[in-house]
Amino acid sequence: MSEFVKTCGKCGPLTLSQIYKNRHCIKCSKIKVAEYQGKNKDKLSVAKKLWQKKNPEKIKVYRAKFNQLNHDLLKIKNKEYGKKYYQLHIDERKETLLRKGNLKTLNLHNSYVLSRLARQLKMKSKDIPIQLVELKRQLLKLKRIIRSL
Ligand SMILES: [Zn+2]
Numbered sequence: 001m002s003e004f005v006k007t008c009g010k011c012g013p014l015t016l017s018q019i020y021k022n023r024h025c026i027k028c029s030k031i032k033v034a035e036y037q038g039k040n041k042d043k044l045s046v047a048k049k050l051w052q053k054k055n056p057e058k059i060k061v062y063r064a065k066f067n068q069l070n071h072d073l074l075k076i077k078n079k080e081y082g083k084k085y086y087q088l089h090i091d092e093r094k095e096t097l098l099r100k101g102n103l104k105t106l107n108l109h110n111s112y113v114l115s116r117l118a119r120q121l122k123m124k125s126k127d128i129p130i131q132l133v134e135l136k137r138q139l140l141k142l143k144r145i146i147r148s149l
Pocket residue numbers: 008009010011012024025026027028029
């Protein structure tokens with residue numbers, strides 16, 4: 001009996017260990033698929049969107065699985081992205097805060113710093129010593145400087 005069981009349309013006879021797909025070896029099959037995808041980009045993108053619209057539950061499961069598998073990687077990526085985003089949009093952020101009249105946040109006003117401290121320490125604002133507020137303000141300033149580096 002021959003060890004060649006199947007043939008690739010391009011490469012010829014394949015051994016048992018070579019995976020066979022769509023009348024081509026796996027290597028040629030991959031090339032063919034890539035070619036097809038390149039030629040039918042628009043068509044495939046429409047089909048993909050349509051499928052996604054019809055299968056929201058499946059997408060949810062896929063995403064959850066992906067996120068679970070890539071948890072640490074995503075965490076690092078998100079952190080890096082957040083840093084970059086902050087730097088790129090630092091002026092916009094300032095403008096937004098100004099527009100919203102949120103000068104208290106921008107200028108690290110006592111009431112803003114106090115509310116952050118209260119949340120962090122799980123204490124009531126009135127129980128927090130004023131020296132702590134000053135220290136926290138310096139810390140927040142320092143953090144802002146570090147983030148903008
Ligand atoms: Zn082949």
